[in-house]
Amino acid sequence: MTVVGRERLVELLSDDTPVPERLVVTPILEPDIQIGDGCIDIRLGNCFVVTKSARVGGIEPFKRPTPTELERYQETLYVGFTQALWIHPGTFVLGGTLEYIRLPSNLYADVTARSSWARLGLSIACAVAVHPGFYGCLTLELVNNGNTPVAVHPGDRIGQLTVYEAEPAARPERKPSGKYQGQIIPSYSSLHKESSERERWKALGRALRFAPKQ
C-alpha cells in the first residue's frame, strides 16, 4: 500500500471523478489547510456519547443491550459550535466527525490524532482502520491520557485521515446493513452482532468437556 499524496487526494476528492470511484470527505471547509501531503484533517462533529457507569455493573460486549440498558449506560450530548466539551483525565468519550466519509473499493485509510492534540494528552482513536467501501461519519474514541482536563469544540481539526491506495476489494460495495455503515452520530459498539461466533466457542468447550478421555 502506498500513501496517497496531496495532488492525487485533490483529484480523488474532486467532483470530476465519477462518484463510485471518488474519495468523499465532505465538507472540507479549508482545502488548503485541511489537505496535506498524504492526509486530510478531520473535524469534530456536534454529537458526543458519554458513559454513565454508576448504574451498570459492567459491559458484556456480545450481549445486545436493550434501549433501556443503553439509556442507563450512556448519554448522547449535543454540543453547539459555541460550546465546549471538557474531557477530564482518564475519561472516555465517543465523538463523531463533522465530515461524512466514503472510501471507494481501492482506498484504505487510517485515522490518527493530530500531534498538537496528542501533545495535550488526547488520543482520538483506538480503532484506526477505515476499510475500503466504508461510508458514514467516523466514531472517534476520545481519551484524555494527560493529567489536566482538555476542552474540545465541535469544528476543531482534531484528527487526520491518512489515505492509502489498496488492491480493489473483492466485495467492493458494503451493505447498508453493515455494522457502522451510514452512521452520522457516534454509535454504541455492535459486537453483539458477532455473538454467534462466541456461541460456537462455547459449544466447542462443552463438546471438549464431555469428550471421552483418550
Added chain:
Amino acid sequence: MEQDLQELAGLVYQRASAVETTFARLRARDFPTHQFEDLAKFPQLVAREVRKKIPSWLDLASDPRVQTASVKRMLQRYGQALEFVHQSLDFVVNVEVLSIPAPFVLFLQELGSEFMETSFVLQAAPLFNYSFRRVAPTLNRPLLQAGLSPRLAENFAVFRFPAALREDGLQHCVLVHELGHYLDTGELLYSDAWDDAGPAVRERIERFIGTEMGIVRKGVEQGLQTALFRALTSWVIETVCDVFAARVLGPAYLFSSIEFVRFRPDLTKGSDTHPPSATRLWIIHKEVQSLGWGPDLARVQHEISEPPHWSYAALRTLGQQERHLRILERCLQELLPAIRRVVRRRVGANACKRGSYLAQERRIVEVLACCVPPGELGLDGDVISPRDILNAAWFFHLGGYQGWPEVPGSQLDQAFQKRQLLSRLVFKALEISFVVRHWPATRKTGRRTK
C-alpha cells in the same frame, strides 16, 4: 401583619424558588439553537423577579395606610403568573431529542427567515401529528397583569412533531406547513385572500352560506352562519399554509402530505378546522404542478382526485353534516384562486421551481446512489440547497432506492433500513449544506458561528 398574608407570601416565594430551580436544571442541557435557551431562561427570570419583589410588598403591608387586601391580590397575581410560566415547562421538555434533527431546525429557521423574523422551537410530542402554537401571548399576558417585566418575544412559537418519528427526515417536510401558519399568524394572509377574492366571489359565498340558513330551523340560523364562516376561515388558513408549503418546498411537501394523511383518518372527511384530505392533496398537487413539476408527479397521480363541483340543487339532497362540508368545500373552491394569488405574491422568487433542480438532479442522484449525503458535490463542487436535498431524497425513496445494494431481511425490514439510512443522509446533507454556505461569512467576523 396578618398571618394569612405571611403564609401567602411564603407560598408564592416557595413556588418561585421551585420554578427557578426546575428551569435552571433544564438549562444545563445543550440546545441546538439559542431559542431553546431563551424559552428555558424566561421562567427563571420571572421567578427571580417575583422572589425579589415579595419582601417589598410585605414591607408595604406593614404600613397601616396600605390595605392588606391589595397586597394579597398582588401576591395572588404573582402566584397565577408562576402557574402560567410553569406551563411552559411543557414546551421545554422533550427538546433534548433534537440532537438528531438539529439540521432540520436550522433548515426551517433559514427558510423562515427568508420571509420574516423568526423565533420558534421544535418540540417532540407523543402524537403522530404536527402542530403550531404561538405561546408568547398566553405566557406574557399574566405577567403584564402582575406587573412583572420579563417578556417572551411576541412572535415566539412552538412547532410540535411526532417524537417517535424524530429520525424521519422525509416526513418532517410537513413542518413547512407549520411555518406557513407562523407566517399567516403574523401577516394574516387569509384575510388578504378574502379581500383579494373580490366582491363577486364574496357575494357568492355569502349567498351560498346564507341560503343554507334558510333551510335550517329558525333560531340556530345566526349561530350556524357564524359556525360556517368560522370553519371557512379555518379552512382558508389551512389552504394558505398548504399552498405556501407547496410553493416553497415543491414535490417534497406533496409526498410527505400524502404519507401523513394516510395515518390520519380523522382528516379524511374534513372537520371544522381542516378541509378533507383529498381536497387538500388536490390543491397541493395543483400548486406543485404550476411550478413545472408535473412530469415528476405521475407516480402519485392515483392519490389525487379533483373534488366535485357541487351545485346548490345537488347539495339539497345531502344530510346536514355532509351538506355543510360540501358548502365549505364549494366556498373554498371559490376562494382558491385568490388564495393562490396572495401566496404567490408573498413567496415571490423563493418558489421551488423545477428548472433549478433539474440542473443538479443527475449529479445529486449519483451521489445518493453511493450512500453519500448530497450536501455538496465534491471538493469545490456546487453546494446543494436544502429543498433540492429534500426533493431528491423523496424522489430517491419513491424510485425504490436505485443503486443501493440489497440488505438481508424481509422486504419490510429492508424498506425500513433503507428509509432510516436515507433519513440520516438527509440530516447530514442539510447540515453540510448549511455549514458550507455559511462558512465563508465567518472569515469576516473571525468568530465561530452558532
